[in-house]
Amino acid sequence: MSRKNFIYILSVTVGLLTGIAAVTLKNITYTIQSLLEEGIVFSQNQLYFILPVIGLFLVFLFTKYMFSKELEPSIPPFIKRAIPSLLYSLLRQKGLLSYKLIYHPLITAPLTVGFGGSVGLLGPAITSGSALSSNLSRILHVDRKTRTLLIACATAAAVASMFKSPIAAIVLAVEIFSLDLTFASLLPLLIASISSVLTSYFFLGDELLFDFNVTDKFNPRDTAFYMILGLGTGIASIYFTKIYFAIYAFFDRFKTRFTKLLVGGLAIGIMLYFIPPLYGEGLSFTRDLFDGNYLHALGTNPFDKYTDNIWVVILLLIGFTIFKVIAMTTTFAAGGVGGVIVPTMVMGSALGNVIAKILNNVGLGHQVSEANFTLIGMAGLIAGVIHAPLTAIFLIAEITGGYILFLPLMITVAISYMITKTYMEHTIYTRELAERGDLLTHDRDQSVLTMMELDSVIETDFISVHPEMSLGDMVHNAVSKSKRNLFPVVDNAKRLVGIILLDDIRTIMFDQSLYDSTSAETFMHNPPEIINYEKDSMKVVMKKFQDSGAWNLPVIKEGCYYGFVSKSKLLTAYRIELINFTS
The missing domain is CATH 3.10.580.10 (CBS-domain)
Structure with a gap:
């Protein structure tokens, strides 16, 4: 068998295995959430704000007693998160990942998210799929360059399976792993994405992540407002990144993991009491905003009797936007396992909805589409936070079927990316690696x-x-x-x-x-x-x-x-x- 055909077969295999891992991750998480929602603790007694402490404690016990040794002892502790640890491993460890990383995130991430941790599932899916591809390549004795390509294939497959967005999956792998986009690398990424998407279709059906129908087409008169949205998401991206590292720095003061767990769990519980939509990934919150059902999105909270005033609603949505990144990072710092991209999308949807509501209620005499702003706000924040503008455009367009809004997507994403890139050279994925000189970029010489x-x-x-x-x-x-x-x-x-x-x-x-x-x-x-x-x-x-x-x-x-x-x-x-x- 030729090397080329061998890589193609491996790409199919990686896509299939990663797709199964992503489906397993989703099913376990949603099963836990369903059991808690139907049980007396969550739905009847409204005591959901204590659940994150329980979830984090279960993750702590599982990791301590089932994994007494560190999963990757040679990876510096401060980059032990999905994407940064993969980038470090590819550079300094030849892409060799512990086999324990195959199933560790499949257990700890559902416990984190299912019990209300305000993080996503994409990061753990990427970790599990990458560990699968790394150990498969180790067994088959493939070289370092092929192993890097297979890990990129696993990343693309995880995105394709979780979001059913194969094009965005390929673009993300290229932007994150700084691959040279040639036919030799493009075809394996495409094959892995297709294999993973088909796996997701087989187990989960053909539903999109968001059931979004474009009812309000792009109006050229709204161009200035989409530029304002780009400015807002750019500023919010800088805030996101600074808060992310500030919270980690705060938790680094605590000596033990249990102390971090206790402080973080209580902090998340307090935030959930006042802002219930912070519970879990937050995808249902975004779906409600798309449907215009913002009261259901905000849930039951201490300010219910004031929500007939639209400005109170706007303030509550601003509060959600501000505290989403705080809740997410606190979950990570307290020992939770999860991903960044989904919380970023949810926060972006809230910001976009807020800006649309403000524009519609300040007396300008012009109405913008709140649903479209909610959608495009997601893309703007992704572009700013992870510095992946093409991924943002294709991801949002694919998961919502919103290709009609390509032009406003490009306007908002471009402005958000330019603002963030100007003030922050590196992202939450790359800053620590860049400071150590351990970052691969598209600069070939570098x-x-x-x-x-x-x-x-x-x-x-x-x-x-x-x-x-x-x-x-x-x-x-x-x-x-x-x-x-x-x-x-x-x-x-x-x-x-x-x-x-x-x-x-x-x-x-x-x-x-x-x-x-x-x-x-x-x-x-x-x-x-x-x-x-x-x-x-x-x-x-x-x-x-x-x-x-x-x-x-x-x-x-x-x-x-x-x-x-x-x-x-x-x-x-x-x-x-x-x-x-x-x-």
């Missing part, structure tokens, strides 16, 4: 440098000398025995104090009258630059060579001399990595 490892270009076969070593000793014990024309000068603590080039002693090294009267200290000088093993990324290393013009630079590790990097070896390694990356 990606190749990121994938390179410093250890692969360090050379240690240099003979070192001491500052007090005489010229005679240098000639007999270093120069005559070395194949190099460079000698590091180190003290007794192995700290680098200088370097000596062969050219520095070439004119006098045969003058025996100087053998005992001069020492290495006489000829040594400082290197033009020093490479810090712990801190310098390959991008920094390359820039140091570029700025200094040096052919060799010393490497310092833990304060001591470690070796040298030569420009020739660095460029050779870069070329090899570039060939592997682009082949």
Whole structure:
């Protein structure tokens, strides 16, 4: 079998397995929600706000006693979330994921979301599908590049299955994983998406995520209002990202996971008491807004007797918009398992509805479509929060059948994306990775440098000398025995104090009258630059060579001399990595 056909078969398999994982995830979650809604705790006694604490506690117990060891001990704790951990694994672990990640999210995510955690199911579906594809590729001994493609296929398959949106699924995989969109990568992504969508159709039928019918076509006179919506979603995206990291920073102060669980669970419960739609994913909230049933969307809350005033309704929707990201991040920080994209969509729908209601009630004499603004607000926030404008457009269009609104979608998404990208270079998926120098991007040069490892270009076969070593000793014990024309000068603590080039002693090294009267200290000088093993990324290393013009630079590790990097070896390694990356 040819390699190409082998990859196609693997793509079908990954799509099928990921589709089954996504369907399983949905069914378990909705079963838990159904049982709680029909039980006395939820529907009759209105005590739903205590459920997130119970759900988070069950996740805590399950993870502690069923997974006593960390799922991925080599992944830094602060990026142990679905997409960031996958991006890190692809770069630093060759895409090798623990087999436990296949079923861990299938249990913990339903417990989180089913009991009211304000997160989505897409992230866990991507994690489970990616772990399936990673372990399948490990069994079949495929190479790193193919494994990366298969994990991207699993991501596309998860999106396609959850949302029944195969085009958006492909675009998301390309935007998130920075794949080169060629026929070689496009076809496997397409095959996996089709396989996954068919699996979803087989088990769940042909219903769209939202039953949305465009009744109000785009009116060119509304263009300015859609630009306002883009401005609003852009600002909200910046707020979303800042709050996300601020809440995580707050929870990092707590020493134990149980303390985080207790504080987070109580905080979510309080928010649910005042804003009931924050319960769970929130998809029913968005469906109610599409139908114009905003009172049902807001649910029973302490402000029910004031909801006949539209401005009270607007304030409640603004409250939902503000607190959705807080509830979502608190769920994550307290130990819950879930995804970001669905909460982002729900928050965007509320924001779009709010802006439409304000425009319709401030006395402008012009009415805009609240349903259309609700829909397009979702796209604007997705584009701003995850910096994936094409994904936002195709995802919203596909899951709602709203292709008629392509132009206003593009207007709002473009403005939201430009605003957010201007003020925030990285997203909640990529900021921590970028700060560590562990982020792959569409910049090919940057990606190749990121994938390179410093250890692969360090050379240690240099003979070192001491500052007090005489010229005679240098000639007999270093120069005559070395194949190099460079000698590091180190003290007794192995700290680098200088370097000596062969050219520095070439004119006098045969003058025996100087053998005992001069020492290495006489000829040594400082290197033009020093490479810090712990801190310098390959991008920094390359820039140091570029700025200094040096052919060799010393490497310092833990304060001591470690070796040298030569420009020739660095460029050779870069070329090899570039060939592997682009082949």
